[in-house]
Structure formats: C-alpha cells, structure tokens
Amino acid sequence: MLKIFRPCDFHVHLREGQVLKHVLKENNKNFQKILVMPNLAKPITNEKILSKYRALVLKNNRNTEILFTIYLNQDCKISDLKNMIKNNLFFAAKLYPLHATTNSSSGVKDIKKMSKYFEFLEKNKIPLCLHGEHIHKDDDPYERERRFLEYELSWLVKNFKNLKITLEHITTKDSVDFVKLNNNIAASITTHHLLENTNTFLGDYLKPELFCKPIIKSKKHQKSLLSAALSGNSKFFFGSDSAPHLKKYKFTESCCAGVYSTKYSVSNILELFYSSKKTNNLNKFLTINGCKHYNLKFDNKLISYVRQKDFKFQKYSKFKNDSLINYNHFKNHWIIN
C-alpha cells in the first residue's frame, strides 16, 4: 500500500464539448489541482473567450481546483490582461511558438518581440508556461527543444530575471541541465516522456498513440528525465500534457500529436517510483514541487493506493462512434483503496 497526497497535474488539455465532460470526470477522480491549457480551436486570448470557457469547465467540475491559463500572443491586450488579473480569472500565461503543436497556428513567431508582455507578467507575478521548441521549417524535430534553449530561453532568463517560468513537458537532458542551472525556472515532465523512448516508440513498430510534441527522445534523454523526477529535486514536477484525440485522428494518414494519459497516469507514476524504490519522493514529484513553484497551498490529507498485479487495462474508452486511446505503460496497476 502507498499513502500519498492527492496529486496535481500541472499541464492538461480538457478541450471542449462532450470530450471535456469525459476528460474532466477522469481528472476529478485523480487530481486535487489541474493547470488547464488554453489552446482551444479558438485560443483563449481574451476575457470573453476565457469567461465562456471558465463557465463551461466549472459547471462540469466536481472536486478539483482548476487553474486556468490564457494563450499569450500578440493579439492579447495589456488592458484586458490587467482586468482578468484583477478579477482573478487566470493563473498563468501559456506561450506556444507558431505551429509548435496542435492548435498553435495563433502561436508566437518571434518571442523577442513579446517583451512588453513579459515585463507585464513579471511585474504582476504571473507565471509564464512555455512550449519550449524552436520551430523552423528546415530544423530537425529532434533538435527543436535544444534550439529553443539556445535561441529563446537563454534570452528570456537573462532579460527577465524575476519572471517565473515553467518549461513544459521537457524531453531532453539539455533541458534538465538548463533548468538546474538557472533561477526562477522549473519544469514539468509527462508520464510518457518518463516511460518511453525512441525504441519503444518506433524501434520495432511505429506507435501512433505515442506520437506527441515534443517528440519522444532517445534512452539517454529518458534517463536524464527519470533521474530528475525520481530524485525529488524541487525544480521538477508532474504535468501530464494529457490530450484526448479520437482514434480516427491518431490511426490515419496524418496522425495528430498528443497522448491521452489521464486515466492511468497516477498509477503509472506510482509504479515507476515503487519499482525504482523512490516512493519517499512521490509526494514531491506529484504534489509538493509544483505547488512550491507556483506558491500554492495543497491538501495534505493522505490517500491510500493498493497495487494490483496483471491488471486488465482498458486501452480504448468508447466515445460517441469512436474511442479515445488511453496510455498505459506498466502491467501492474495502483488503485485507490
């Protein structure tokens, strides 16, 4: 048996409509807090869109604290941001480089032209969450994250020393090292980037359900992510980047990016820490480190999980006339006692 605080997921996509209800229900089962991403089909760039989305999410939410984000781009108006902060409508700003991932066609082409926004966030103590990939059409997708550190992130941390930054869903040793070396920056890590590598993703057969951005990296990088997460280092915490996609959009000619991991993410993380004999750092990775980074209080009531061997996993969750593909890694499963 393992006793842990109810976990937090500091990076999740709820999307909209019927899928939102389904995904939020899974989140309510597992998490005390979730940080919700703003890249809807029409991104959340102003108060009108945010208010509508807040109402939709809060109406369907049961028992999870929802932390909203806004989609920071050149269309955002400082006066509008000011107003939303005054009314406590969002918690953090998320920045996507142009065309970095699903629904990022409104992303930022040149972040160095966004200084007035960064100054504003810094002054108002609003965290900046970054999709950390440098997107250039001729660059190798495997190099995007490393290049982002070099071209964009180094510039950001040098020029906005008091801006609180989260480098989201890191996938490389380069990012682990960068985060360790710099102040005011922490990183979220997903389940699938901790548990998969290029061999498991495309070594034998290609697994479209593991295709995501940033793309899953080699074993060398996976090892570095694992040691950062398992060590309990306060700069690294859980953010699933769980993103629901219908099977018909994953197993097709143009497979879209995203892994839907919510159903089994806590179980997978528990099994990882248990089998690595690091259960003493579980609360740090799943709750404490993220809350510390974001200055949030958390519920410290303990919840018991028990381990089931050779559990029968549900790979597909029926959804309308299709399915959502659930990500799972281990054979053993942890359930709430």
Ligand SMILES: [Zn+2]
């Ligand atoms: Zn994401």
